[in-house]
Amino acid sequence: MGSENRTPVIIPLPEPRLEHSETSLNRVAGDAALAGAGMPQAAGLVPEQWLDRLADELSEQAWLELDLSARLPDGLLPALLNEVRILERTDAMSRAGIGRGADRVKDRSVRRDKISWLDGYTEPQARLFEFLNQLMAGLNQRLFLGLKRYEAHYATYQPGDFYKRHLDSFRGRASRMISLVLYLNDDWRLEDGGELQVFTTSDEPQPLGLVRPEAGRAVLFLSEEVPHEVLPARRTRYSIACWFRQDEVPLPL
Ligand code: OGA
Numbered sequence: 587m588g589s590e591n592r593t594p595v596i597i598p599l600p601e602p603r604l605e606h607s608e609t610s611l612n613r614v615a616g617d618a619a620l621a622g623a624g625m626p627q628a629a630g631l632v633p634e635q636w637l638d639r640l641a642d643e644l645s646e647q648a649w650l651e652l653d654l655s656a657r658l659p660d661g662l663l664p665a666l667l668n669e670v671r672i673l674e675r676t677d678a679m680s681r682a683g684i685g686r687g688a689d690r691v692k693d694r695s696v697r698r699d700k701i702s703w704l705d706g707y708t709e710p711q712a713r714l715f716e717f718l719n720q721l722m723a724g725l726n727q728r729l730f731l732g733l734k735r736y737e738a739h740y741a742t743y744q745p746g747d748f749y750k751r752h753l754d755s756f757r758g759r760a761s762r763m764i765s766l767v768l769y770l771n772d773d774w775r776l777e778d779g780g781e782l783q784v785f786t787t788s789d790e791p792q793p794l795g796l797v798r799p800e801a802g803r804a805v806l807f808l809s810e811e812v813p814h815e816v817l818p819a820r821r822t823r824y825s826i827a828c829w830f831r832q833d834e835v836p837l838p839l
């Protein structure tokens with residue numbers, strides 16, 4: 587093509603706000619006892635005792651709510667939020683479907699969010715993947731799930747969007763085993779709605795818990811066991827959903 591077509595397409599990149607990440611990567615997340623033990627993990631983001639508690643709660647009650655703001659490198663949450671906002675502005679988010687392959691349907695009565703898969707290539711995503719790798723290794727050591735990989739997507743819910751009660755995986759498929767949802771929203775107020783409702787593993791209609799999608803908050807649960815639902819948001823709601831999987835090559839959900 588002619589040289590007049592060389593005008594570059596400028597995609598605004600997220601501001602690198604990770605200047606302090608070297609130090610925070612080496613920190614043992616405020617755990618004096620562990621620091622004294624002298625054997626922090628390679629990058630030290632995920633302390634052993636914290637993983638012990640996670641694994642205990644997961645096996646006892648199948649889900650837990652977490653605050654990851656102290657576990658993630660400084661500046662990572664705003665950098666991820668910045669990135670998903672850019673994806674949203676550049677129309678890179680696509681309507682989410684339900685199921686995979688030939689079964690995939692886009693049923694707006696079930697879910698209305700838009701998603702964009704993470705590939706780990708941008709700096710914020712690489713930092714997040716570092717954390718997810720450590721989390722996966724730690725869970726494998728404790729729960730013997732044989733988790734091999736994970737997949738993660740950004741999700742945006744516009745005002746009025748929801749995701750009706752569902753499970754993330756069907757029993758016996760051994761695909762998605764553990765779900766993690768990390769929220770990216772600053773100053774989420776009660777009137778903004780969009781809470782995640784977590785239900786018991788039985789059919790009871792009463793929710794067990796209600797999680798506000800506030801930046802740094804996260805939920806971890808067994809994908810095949812825990813029904814959950816995203817209530818209608820009244821303000822744009824940003825999150826990352828991640829699934830730790832047992833299969834090496836993708837199987838249908
Ligand atoms: C999902 C999901 C929950 C949330 O994407 O499967 O349940 O709070 N997300 O965003």
Ligand code: MN
Binds near residue numbers: 753754814
């Ligand atoms: Mn889900």
